Amino acid sequence: MPAAGAVPVSLAEIARIAGVGRAAVSNWRRRHDSFPSRIGGTDVSPQFSLSEVEQWLRDNGKLHDVTGREFLWPRFEALGSRDASGLAVAEAARRMRSPRKRSTLAELSDEARDLAGEAARLGRIEGPRETFEFLLQRWLDTHVRQLSTTPAQLASLMVRIALGARLGQGAGGLTVFDPACGTGHLPVAAAQEYTGPGLTLVGCERDPALAALATARLGFVAEGRTGVRTEIATADALRADPFAGLRADIALCNPPFNERDWGYEELATDQRWAHGLPPRTEPELAWVQHLLTHLRPGGAAVAVLPPAVASRRAGRRIRGSLLRTGMLRAVVALPPGCAQPHSVSLQLWVLRAAPDGPASTAQNVLLLDANRLAKSGAREQGPEWGPLTDFVLSAVSQLDVPEGELPDGAVRVPLLDLLDDEVDVTPGRHISAGAPSGVELAASWTELTGALGQLTALTQHLSKLSLSAGGARTTVTVGDLVKAGALTLRAGQQPAATTASPHETDLALLTVPDLLRDGTPGTRVAPEAAGTVAEEGDVVVAGVVRAFRAWVHEGPPMALGPQLYALRVEPARLNAHFLAGCLRAPSNGRQAGTHASSSSRVDIRRLHVLQLPLEEQAGYAEVFRRLTSFRHLLRGADVLGEQLADDISDRLAAGGLTAGR
Template identity: 75%
Template sequence: MSTPDAVPVSLAEIARIAGVGRAAVSNWRRRHHTFPARIGGTDVSPQFSLAEVELWLRDNGKLRDVGRREFLWPRFEALGSRDESGLAVAEAARRMRSPRARISHPELSREARTLVGEAARLGRREGPRETFEFLLQRWLETHVRQLSTTPAQLAALMARIALTVRLGHGEGGLIVFDPACGTGHLLAAAAHESGGSGATLLACERDPALAALAAARLGFVTQELDVRSEIATTDALREDPFAGARVADIALCNPPFNERDWGYEELATDRRWTHGLPPRTEPELAWVQHLLSHLRPGGAAVVVLPPAVASRKAGRRIRGSLLRTGALRAVVALPPGSAQPHSVSLQLWVLRAAADGPGAVPSSQDALLVDAARFARTGAREPGPDWDALGSFVLSAVAVLDRPDDDPPEHAVRVSLLDLLDDEVDVTPGRYTASGTESSGSELAAGCRELSAHLADLAGRAQYLSELGFEAEAVRTTATVGDLVKAGALTLRAGQQPLEITPPVREPAVPLLTVADLLTDGVPTGLLRADSAQAVAEEGDVVVAGVVRAFRAWVHEGPPMALGPQLYTLRVDPERLDAHFLAGCLRAPANGRQAGTHASSSSRVDVRRLQVLQLPLAEQLAYAETFRRLRSFEALLGRTDTLAKVLVGDMSDRLAAGGLTT
């Protein structure tokens, strides 16, 4: 076990504690001989003593007022076990609310119990809920590859959909059900969206650490709102604590995906499978029927599912039954990035149990299919969808679910059962919305105006570039990257094929960029253990792709990023080199041709042979600004090209559909 003095922290953790960027900490380490010595890790990902770091930061005036929480988290991480650290966070939250409560997790180690007490006291000083949410978020970030959570925006949207779609209100408070609740994001969202009012939150979770954290989260919700919560630590499919009970007004769920060992053999004769026994390869349809079996008449469920569930051949019989009985009311295709896995366009299935009594609605002869994938937000600094626009669109679509005389908004269609119940029973929204999404005349006109604005902007930038002057007989000296490395003007690190792609319990993960990513959209698709990365690009570093088919160089922006094979990171001495000047020189096509082998498109570029102009720093800045303008021109040219191609395609579709008036 780690004593408080020996708790290890990384450079990134020190940056968090000090409230600065990681590059600043690297500079402190290089420039101050008094900076604490490394106690572990590797040269690339060193680790330092938390106690020594805190003392050094205080003595050197580097410690900003970030609160004691940042010092607290590394000690939770140092416990080593994912489960123990999670249980300790949950126990600390419980003690923040009830200081005299007896410990509920006797399996915690002595070190963990001591830490729980300190965290509880800190939480009562700095805010119990805020402290818990901070520790929970750090725990989730550390174990991101082992856990799947529902983003708060998606959880709120799901709760609003369910509250909109359910029929009747019954007597007593709202009952919300989640049979795979994780850390309780969906239940907390439902409580807030419904306003509490005596609601009951029922949940199951088979992972004890997640169940404890969910109970801790909902404990704060019950303090804030008039709600009651009950969480059973069990596998809801195999050991259903609410078997045979139709208890829920609304049900929300983000179940585990693609699990083959979900209980197919032992549950073959279960009464929940009213729409058919789910095939072994369709565990998601088991969760769908589980939710339906616990809904009160008229109750609604919203469940997150992978897109393949809408079309896989094995599940067509169950999908057909769900449609014929009116249980499956709508399918919403979400933009990529809405939830894990972020590269997939997940779907929301909206289900409703048949209503009875005076307010009953007859079984519908159609289903609502909503394609919301267009709300993706592509900016690197703002990942994920445009939640405000997405939520507004989806809610406006489901609002007309029971109003057959009202047309749904564009990109949402009612599809008759006659069309859906074919040989495939495919309920993928894009299959049915594509034919009805031709751009209107006003949209085409707006696209033309946007294209005109882009072209005008391009013309202005081209004018600036055309006015640049170049000396015909200018003779400049150059130096190679290898020479600059030897002179200490920059450091060079080469990325390598990772030996380990799954982060261990104690290590956070960093995005991993490969050459294959550069050849697609340039977005890292992998994750890598921080201490196993050979080269990590930090903000302000220059990244070079050392292969002919993807040769480029740029200044990295954003959080740290690990580099794969044939990628290199160059860190400049800011008193001798400007990063944007360096990147501009390196990415010149002639430079890449001179340093390449020319044997094939997969040939490597010898980064050490790349040439860089030898200029004083003051002159470099003028070049750097021009390089930036040139890159901006190139980026705008790419966006304009994309916009023009989309506009031509949309206009061609519109013309082919007829209706030309001029």
């Protein structure tokens, strides 16, 4: 157990403070007897005293351009609960802006108040807003598994859609409403995107810690601009609406998903349900109608919703009413990875309140399928926001243009085609996924031509290699190289826990099933839960016959699962690319494998490596590099060629061959 009063920090936290990789901290701990002793945690995830670590880093010259915020955050985290640290961060922000104003947060402990005061003093030195944003981001990163936030790119896109979809604006400037604002991502995005006169940001959040942080965040927004008014209420917006009379120009919402206890019984006769009482299993449709009641005539709303809302049978009557009244104007299917849950293709619903004057004459709904813009590994990395934003805004700009040209992936669907027994507004049901544009086909042909050109060049080079039968050179095993100190060998481990909701500090976790699929890590793991981490330049080896391979890792640190190994070479004795090339020879894997079953393991220590001087290894390493490129280009050309053949077949089957071709 940590000593009383000691603030514990992990290896990952020390690495962040010092601005180095986790492996560097592990090396310091191993090489320096003076490194602070462990005060808690486990052997896999040890903890150290913050004060002792700070002193050691300073004494050994390991701190470069480190601000006081880095040492401040672990003390907030040591407060214990999510709420305690969140309220303390909010109190620190309040003191930075209004030091003489009395706090209204009675829940704060004396320790939290003292820490908030210290943070406020530091903020006035290093910048109040910068200090608050740092602490807020660290709080969000720490508790990402308990929170659902709206990424900044998605929030910006939602605001721009709403600003473009609204008809006119109130006389007092723009009023923005978010009834489930969390820490204020959507209102902050509205302030960044709207540059006109007069801005009122109104939000509601039932979680006191989130509401306090949103209030602090918007306080800084209002402080930096004239004519900006903000108000955040702590309340359950559906059960006890604190802004019943509010009429906003735009409403934005990323509501809680699949929440069954949303107030179905007590709200059965609520006047907000103009399109029908939402079923108990359709809380998202309650939020949709709540947004509409807070729009002025012609105002627009954008909500993030799970895809099932567009098709579930229980909600078809409400969807039908939204369509018939012209209030549901567009549905955008986003690629996976845009927001939590990252594995789901979420949707944006674009709604608009009926304008003053004649009733709506809308005869169609705009449906957009952006899944075609998804990229490999989108759950981990997110989509390419530039092309996604351009596609969505280009299509939505034609919302009220009946004959305007739409980009590929967007279509106007007549209401009569939607108002059937299902009332399914899922974009993928109405947009063909196998119809790439002429531009996309041309780009694919160009890419394939380039890949084939590179393959031709590599083929010509590799075919001219002068190769002997081999056998004259001596070899050494990996085990012998480890004993000689030429490399270190670390086995991958099953981490304590993984997450499908990645955040900035998580590491990609590579497993043998990932290699057998497509080589892309399918899950993430917190740094403190990662057992073995491959750094850039390490040789990674898969120790199972059916997935046997070896390569030099490039890119950010990556956690390794069971049956994967990380080999770190001593550069003065071994070339990493030479080592990887020798290890991945198929005959090497066969000789070192057990061959007991289809899941036979490879004894990594028995793999053989040529014994060559370092300068001679370089020539072999270059050829091994070319062979690796050859393999990648060959696989890529195969996949691209198959996709092109399928796309052209679809076009031909649809009668797409022009006359004379």
